Amino acid sequence: VFQRIDHVGIACHNLEEKIEFYESTFGLVVVSREVNEEQGVREAMLHVADGDGGASYIQLLEPLHPDTAVGKYLSKRGEGVHHIGYGVADVAKAMADIAAKGVRLIDERPRHGSMGASIAFLHPKDVGGVLTELVETPRH
Ligand code: MC0
Numbered sequence: 001v002f003q004r005i006d007h008v009g010i011a012c013h014n015l016e017e018k019i020e021f022y023e024s025t026f027g028l029v030v031v032s033r034e035v036n037e038e039q040g041v042r043e044a045m046l047h048v049a050d051g052d053g054g055a056s057y058i059q060l061l062e063p064l065h066p067d068t069a070v071g072k073y074l075s076k077r078g079e080g081v082h083h084i085g086y087g088v089a090d091v092a093k094a095m096a097d098i099a100a101k102g103v104r105l106i107d108e109r110p111r112h113g114s115m116g117a118s119i120a121f122l123h124p125k126d127v128g129g130v131l132t133e134l135v136e137t138p139r140h
Pocket residue numbers: 009036039041043059061069070072073076082083085106112113114117119121123124125129130131133
């Protein structure tokens with residue numbers, strides 16, 4: 001089902017400070033910045049590498065409010081890895097295939113993600129404590 005790692009999402013308190021750290025320490029470059037009200041985040045995508053199935057990124061996430069997924073995560077666990085996003089060819093098909101194996105979907109239908117992607121989250125409690133995201137990138 002998974003074609004590649006699309007991105008690793010990292011929760012942080014201050015997006016601008018973390019961007020500066022990733023740029024100056026690792027030489028990564030921001031290729032997209034968005035506010036996603038539905039997900040309650042302000043985020044930046046930093047390009048890491050290109051592969052056969054598409055690129056991979058680090059996604060830095062700052063909560064828009066404390067009462068959001070990332071806001072709650074930060075207050076409970078502090079800064080760190082928040083989720084892994086896997087590239088899939090067809091997010092709706094991947095959701096159906098994975099749900100059929102007994103893993104709970106957080107989203108009943110695909111939602112809007114970074115850079116025009118269609119995304120859906122799987123419940124971390126059914127994936128060994130790892131919040132897992134399916135990512136279908138738009139076709140060019
Ligand atoms: C919470 N838990 C996690 C977790 N967040 N475990 C692993 N990784 C995470 N990121 C655990 C908690 O520790 C807790 O475990 C249990 O799940 C319930 O957590 P909660 O704090 O009570 O919070 P809930 O249940 O209200 O929400 C957790 C849930 C939520 C994962 C369902 O965060 C969610 O719907 N996430 C999906 C959407 C999301 O994360 N959006 C932000 C990124 P214990 O053992 O203490 O019970 S948006 C994004 O990334 C987009 C823009 C994109 O990629 O393009």
